[in-house]
Amino acid sequence: MSIVVTGATGQLGRLVIDELLARVPADQVAAAVRDEQKAADLAARGVELRPADYDRPETLAAAIRPGDTVLLVSGSEVGRRVDQHAAVVAAARAAGAARLVYTGVLGGPDADFRLADEHKATEQLILDSGLPYTFLRNGWYTENYTALIPVQLEHGVVGSTAGGRIGSATRADYAAAAAAVLTGEGHENRAYELSGDQAWTLEEYAAELSRQSGRAVAHHELPAEANLAVLTGAGLPPQLAEILVDVDVSGIARGLLAGGSGDLARLIGRPTTPLADTVARALAANANANATATANANAAANAS
Template structure:
């Protein structure tokens, strides 16, 4: 039996493996499902088993899982293609007889009515219908979704969104990765659904003020109409379909859908979630 992490060379997958190793799981007890073996060379050097497979090629997933494995399905990053991709993983996991399938979905589950949530909700239904022992990790927003894009904020002195006075209960990828590691290594999580988010929800005005405080530069929050935000994003080179998704997410934030603070994340990781100020500070240090 192994703990298997799909998408293991992605931002979240790598951090989950880091968390598993930090928790004392031996490297030989961890398997990383990857598309590119060369890209995963660093994991192999640490003693992690590599299982090469591709979400888009179901036949390659036949050897990705073994009976008794505990599997983390990290949701695919290609919006619009994730349902068939996830279907292939779920089918392979069922055929192998895995002991657990954990899935990184989206905060709110069925209550999340914005476009980005549709594929996550469909995947949850597939998992439930499969009869597999499951754990649903409904991840909220990653703080890095914002802090990784500080350059234009500092250049223009503005955080731009169409989220009104909505708030975001974000946490770091490392926080969510630690939660995934916890449910994969501890008992008592089968059949459970966790609404994962940061301990404190912040507004975009507060985010802009924090950047200004730490950088020493003037930064304000510009709340703009959705159409204006879409034009700004596409003008900056964001493909229009993805820009439309980002604008739609901001509308969801305005409705309060990413502000819920259940405490599930802090409970799983056994500590408070990482404060916004700490993630801003780290992003500024890395500039």
């Protein structure tokens, strides 16, 4: 019997593996991955690799075994996730998994913005399966914003949130919660509403980025149509851009991603990571990347 993490080479999945290895021996952890080469570092740490592809149910049948506890990390292909997740649920049920843990969205059945639709459908599939379950209803990732810092420093922070508060936390916070639930007791047939301890607005985010960077970063509140044009102009696929704008208008602006349950901090046994800390780390990473790029360019110029 193992703890099986799907999507184990993704940004969240890798962090969950790290947290699990700090809690249990490596031979109790299995990584379900599409590309074993991308998971070579996990294998080197003693994690069992199990080939698995959400779009190939026959691989899922071999990846999940009787008595396994399975973490279903939600897929990234919006519009295709219900069928993909259904294949994992079916495989877990057929194998006789001990429990299925799912990373959904804050609010669960009460979330009525478009991004939540596939998560709600997946939760219902799991309930209908009869498997013991735990729902980890993750709020917004702080990295959704800090990943855009280079653009924000040049063009400001844009959104259509109408001053709504965002109870975000880092991927590492959510990964720690997943590991706690996967290795702990008393989590069967429970749902946790996970969010950061301190919610913030985009205006407050822009002010924090200004403070730490030393540059004036404006917050631009845009109508939905203008926001959509900005996102598609930046290269996002239209369907994804529409969903993100809907999260702003139908989710954040209405307070549905503000959080406040305290579940995340209780599960991880510490305060969630403050916004200021995540901004600081992102700025440092950007500075290091810029320094590396400059050094490489200088080296290339000197060699020519």
